[in-house]
Amino acid sequence: MSEQVLIVGAGPVGLTMATELRRYGVPVRIIEKTTQRTDQSRALFLWSRTLELLDRLGAGEALVAAGRKVEAVNILSGSKRIGRVDFADIESAHPYALMLPQAETERVLEENLAAHGVKVERGTELVTFTNGDNAVSATLRRADGTEETLTAPWLIGCDGGGSFVRKTLGLSSTGPAQQSDWLIADVHLAGFDFPPTELASFWHEDGFLAIFTLAPGRHRVIADLRHAQGVAPLEADLDLVQYILHKRGPGGVIASAPSWLSTFRIHERNVTNYRAGRVFLAGDAAHVHNPVGAQGMNMGIHDAVNLAWKLALVRQGVANAEALLESYNVERHAVAEHLVAEIGRASAISLIKIPSAQFARNLLGNIFFGLAPARRAVAETLSEVSLGYRDSPLNAEEDHALPGPGPGERLPPQPGQPPLGMGDSPRFALFGAPGPGVDALQVKYAGLLEPDLRPPVSPRCLWLVRPDGYVAAEVLEEDVHQLDDYLYRYIGGDATTAASL
Ligand SMILES: Cc1cc2nc3c(=O)[nH]c(=O)nc-3n(C[C@H](O)[C@H](O)[C@H](O)COP(=O)(O)OP(=O)(O)OC[C@H]3O[C@@H](n4cnc5c(N)ncnc54)[C@H](O)[C@@H]3O)c2cc1C
Incomplete structure (x- = not known):
């Protein structure tokens, strides 16, 4: 049997997993079915706790140098500000959110992994595997059609939301599957006067809307489409962006010059068990969240950190291996459940429909966000330091x-x-x-x-x-x-x- 742990998928989670294991002396192979790194930037934020964890890998400095620090998030209803949450008070070496396109995060993580002596095997797909008592047997197929069968002590599925590993294991999810449609648009916005170091998130009965400044003159608009579906086509176009901005935004904002327009569907899930014998799931393969709160990638990186030290100790031969490995599922599953509940609560508040209830919500929101401890609690939740x-x-x-x-x-x-x-x-x-x-x-x-x-x-x-x-x-x-x-x-x-x- 090979000594190498097989990591499937070189997204942010697989890259973190490979680096953590490697630096703790565990031999790894990391395979990725695509031949080139994607230039799509889904996740935009690395939160304080994630940066703390990535400091340990030696990647924190390069990430911070590549990104832009965001100081605060604003919660608005139309043009009225309900609250402003400042990240400066977070007790962390990184008291801010780091805005960095996911493609750049992956570039830095892959370079850092290469510095630890591991190269991603691109154009290599996991096509079958058997989860044995003593080893995992897996077949890989390369882009040229050649196949290789190997055995590994452990297999870790970091293969994203459509995870082949999860489907092969037949693992079910807790709770009913939640499906939602989203719009993402990178555009120029005229009439949007927020400081570039602050985020804007809007409460509206039709759904979530957030606007971030990507660069001078460039903005990302992200919106929940569940209620726009009846009135606008699901195809992303500038009219849909404008319609949503007009209805849910601060007013007077005009979108133009799109560089990326897309709609996407999320199937929220949290797998009942992140482990089946010698096979583990991490990141989107195990749990998918809706984009409110921008936590998905961050949570996956935390999964990788949680599992890697345990696997490394088990490989060194600590006696209590089973309990240590089981704790991965218990700990990370509970955190994902907690997050889904928090996002659900926040969404319910933001979507209140009855005008009198909206008035009361905004008033209470003003009072709540006026309290320093409340602001701090929200900042600590978003930045994941309180998890x-x-x-x-x-x-x-x-x-x-x-x-x-x-x-x-x-x-x-x-x-x-x-x-x-x-x-x-x-x-x-x-x-x-x-x-x-x-x-x-x-x-x-x-x-x-x-x-x-x-x-x-x-x-x-x-x-x-x-x-x-x-x-x-x-x-x-x-x-x-x-x-x-x-x-x-x-x-x-x-x-x-x-x-x-
Ligand atoms: C629009 C949008 C906005 C988002 N914004 C945020 C945000 O602001 N903050 C945040 O934290 N998260 C955000 N997310 C979520 C974030 O993008 C994901 O959580 C993150 O990409 C998950 O990383 P991963 O490594 O688990 O999976 P992925 O990034 O999906 O990587 C999985 C990799 O596995 C490979 N693979 C799959 N099957 C195989 C196989 N059989 N063999 C070999 N390779 C395989 C795939 O090619 C892929 O490269 C957002 C998501 C979306 C859609």
Whole structure:
């Protein structure tokens, strides 16, 4: 059997997956059925948490250099501003949204992967696979028609919304399939006077409308078509763009000079299980969201980061492999469910139809967005820094009397500290003051813990933080033995050998 993990699909999720695994020393092959990278730019935003995670891969700097920082999002009803959410207060190394066309994000990620010594095998399609107990057997077909059959320890389907891997596994989705139609238009807008560093999102009974400045004089219009279908053809044209702008926008905005006009259909889904034995799903292959909130690609990148450190530890031979791998589905499935619910709630508010209810909504919206904590909560949700794994089976028991983030929550970046999860092996970070118990723990779990203790987050407490930056356990200094229990019980002790695979 080959040692190489087979990654299917070189979109943003497959590229992240390949880089994370490779830098943790896991051999990979990444195949992509198309022969060239797409120049279509569906996703436009990388959120704060995604940038933090991509910093660990060494891609953050190049992405930030290529993109444009967006400072705030405005919520409007017609020309009236209901609220403005500023990203500056987010506790992150990246307190902004980064606007970068998806094609550029993929370019940077692919170059970064190449710097880690892995080349995408383009023009190579997965055509069949068998999910065995000890290995996955897969057949690949190249553009010239030649075929190759291989075995791999794991197969990861990062093959997008129409996922061949998901369909072959026959995995079903939770909840009824939600279908919606959308318009996307890159155009020149006259009469749209928003600062280019701010986004505009409009509440309207007909559906969602958002306008972003791509470059001086160029704008992206994205709109939900569910209610326009009866009055306008589904074919995207400038008249449809103008009609929607006129009905839902701030007024007086004229669209011209389209460079991209398209309609597309979304089938929202969240697969019931992101894992079937030795096969995993990540990104759009596992979950598809509607574009409100612009979270889809970001969520997929987080899937990749979540799975990669676990696979790398299992390959190193930690004893608790099954529990570690199962936690991928539990954690990421729950986050996708949560997101769908949040988007559903936001959409319901924005679509209120009765004029008196709209009046009340706008008034309450003004009050809500007038409150700093409320604005901050919205910013933290959008930027994904408040997402976490509160119900993860990998969380130690929480002691509510202790300060700061508890098990499953993201530990915000600590001043002067490098990002968590860097390096060539996934390691837990230990935050706290030195002492005999801590020293002994570091010696006992030298293969699992970072070699250097990090400074305390708050006095008298120890934090054990996972390689992806989420708190695993928090205890008082005198209870350091509980961290020993944690590492033994949840992870399975020191990583020693790959023989258990
Ligand atoms: C209009 C629009 C706007 C969006 N805006 C945003 C946004 O602002 N923010 C955001 O976060 N998300 C956004 N999204 C969602 C985002 O584009 C997707 O979530 C993202 O592309 C998913 O990445 P992925 O790698 O999972 O899948 P994909 O990008 O679809 O990549 C899958 C890859 O797998 C390849 N493949 C498929 N089958 C095989 C096979 N059998 N063998 C080999 N290769 C195969 C495909 O060719 C493809 O390259 C938007 C989506 C749309 C449609």
